[in-house]
Amino acid sequence: MKSCQVIISVPEKILLAEKMNEVSFGREMTILAAVKLYELGRLSSGRAAELAGMTRVEFLLNLERYRVFPFENELKELENQV
Template sequence: MTTISFDFETSAFSALRLAPNEFAREMRVAAAVQWYVQGIVSQGKAAELAGLTRADFLDELYRRKVPACQVVPEELADEIHGV
């Protein structure tokens, strides 16, 4: 496993009212959600990056009001019509 370290001013933790370990978890989950939204990673990979099960990641998407399905209507129509 690889470890990545970041240096933050103490005020960064108070901005979100989180303890350092909670702040680190939030950063990890937020990054995974953002990369999923951008289509950079799959749902499964995002869950892994977030340190969550896929079911828990889906719950996290729901809490953040992020659609779990990232297919746009045009892509869905193409799939339905076999294009």
């Protein structure tokens, strides 16, 4: 699948505060974006995992780290059907 590169500017102070280099910070930002887009229901868990560079299972297991319940959207859909 073709990928596109997105460039954001980050103040150097942020990298120093986070004790990260550009590569590590970029990786973390990508994962955070995937988690948030999944949490908002804008990406499926499979697409979010793809964005995060993980398998779907790895992504779902890592959601706990970000305090996101893995099947929130699925539960809401089931509640709406009842």
